[in-house]
Amino acid sequence: MSRIRVRRFNTDGVDAFRRELAECRTITTRDIPLELLTDPQLTELVSPAIDIEQRNFVTKRDAAIYFHELFADIPKQQLLEDIGLWSWLSLYYFDVVCPKQGGARKVRNDYTYVFEAKSIRHFYRHLLFVSWRTLDIAPTHNRLLLGTSISSLDKFSSEVIKRLYLTRIPCFFEVLDRLYWDEKRGRARPGVTNFGKITAGNLAHRLPIRIRQLEKTYDLHSLTADQLISLLGEEFQFDAEKAKQLKLKFG
Amino acid sequence: MIKRINSLGRKRIPTSQVSIAVHDGDPRRFSASIDLSETDWPLDAIVVIEAMCAGSPNVKRIECGTISRLIAPQDSPLDGITGRNVFFSLKVIDRTEKIGRLLGFADNLRPIQTGKQTEVGRRGLLPVEAVSLGQEIWRIDFREQDVFLLVNQDVPRLSERMRSDPRIYSIVYPEVIRRVLSKAIDENIDLDEDDDRWQALWLRFGRTFHQTRDNPPNAEDEEEKEAWIEQVVNGFCKTHGLMDRFAIALQGADGSDE
Secondary structure (H helix, E strand, O other), rough: OEEOOEEOOOHHHHHHHEEEEEEEEHHHOOOOHHHHHHHHHEEEEEOEEEEEEHHHHHHHHHHHHHHHHHOOOOOOOHHHHHHHHHHHHHHHHHHOOOOOEEEEEOOOOHHHHHOOOOOOOOOOOOOHHHHHHHHHHHHOOHHOOOOOOEEEOOHHHHHHHHHHHOOOOOOOOHHHHHEEEEEEOEOOOEOOOOOOOOOOOOOOOOHHHHHHHHOOOHHHOOOOHHHHHHHOOHHHHHOOOHHHHHHHHHO | OOOOOOOOOOEEOOOHHHEEEEEOOOOOEEEEEEOOOOOOOOOEEEEEEEEEEEEOOOOOOEEEEOOEEEEOOOOOOOOOOOOOEEEEEEEEEOOOOOOOEEEEEEEEEOEOOOOOOOOOOOOOOOOOOOOOOOOOEEOOOOOOEEEEEEEEOOOHHHHHHHOOOHHHHHHHHHHHHHHHHHHHHHHOOOOOOOOOHHHHHHHHHHHHOOOOOOOOOOOOOHHHHHHHHHHHHHHHHHHHOOOHHHHHHHHHOHHHHH
């Protein structure tokens, strides 16, 4: 099943996929039945016709770029709501989003694979959807989110994408990147997504609260990244030299 | 009890001062009528309208001039705003300093007139929506702009019975009120009287059932919070005679009171 036409699950198809996920949780070595992908009782063809092929996505970025090319002709609003399509894609790429390790799989919650478009708690937890969506709303400054493994939901994606009030701020992703990307190490700063411990400048606890405070006072929409970082305050100034420059610029 | 206050100096703009109509099309277009004359704003303050859609990070921002030269949008395109549930914010901004400061703000403004492509107004305090819930009967769904009561679509007529059958609503609604008020208090909003975000609507609704009509306490005061909510739930049950209605309905269903 290397290259086939893209289909979407109907309601029965989504239910069947959920049942298979449950089976795979019980028997972890089981192969998920790929016949569901083309069962005419459970699926329908996507229009316009699109061919899809197996890819070995490593990061969310790999998947995001491929899906953006693949679905360029499908209206965005349709993609945002298409439960059947994203769920079908999870089955098609099941070995990528839920790889076997040592001959067994650890199947996560259903919403990791079955797209729950209407649930504000679950929609961003679908691994393939969140990859596509992140590149859609953050074409640049996205390495903290898209540079991560496709087979699990990283903390940056889960803490950011669910909060629309953050992603609606135009400079937000640049701010995020500048605050939390460690240029010297070439990866995220350690400890900034630690949910169990509240630390200064922490993404999980402090940044959303601080932005909520600032949006009551400032027009965050018109700010540059420099301005927003300067408003965030000292606890977010991880780089002493840059902090000094910002202080001189904005007071 | 610590009372909620708005200490920021920012004024809430009453929703009655803005009215918005959204017209069908591709893209849709909207017109607004804005009357900010009741407040003494600085004449050079900037006025901005932002259009958003529930569930989407896209924001369409339209500059409307200054307080002294206000130009309300007329037939302005809503490109990039694609969902049915469109809402707007109005901002009055002081731009005399490097960083724009908010002087006035109205959010969650719903269009009062729409075509077929857009939801009109608000759908009540607790819209009921029938969806697939597996073996669950009901669930509260906190969305960005509203709280929904989800009911299982596979139970016949459950949406209607949720409102009309005392055997169901007398059990479900007190718990719904408890949970929604708890969440609303946790959001720590300033309880302005003309605020129509769901949190404010629910907290004002709760206050009407409180024995002494107290405002809700702050989220940090867990004991006060619980006590306030319990008084509200108690008042709600009493006002609507839920136990009596439940008992009578149960008797009717059994055909006897054995």
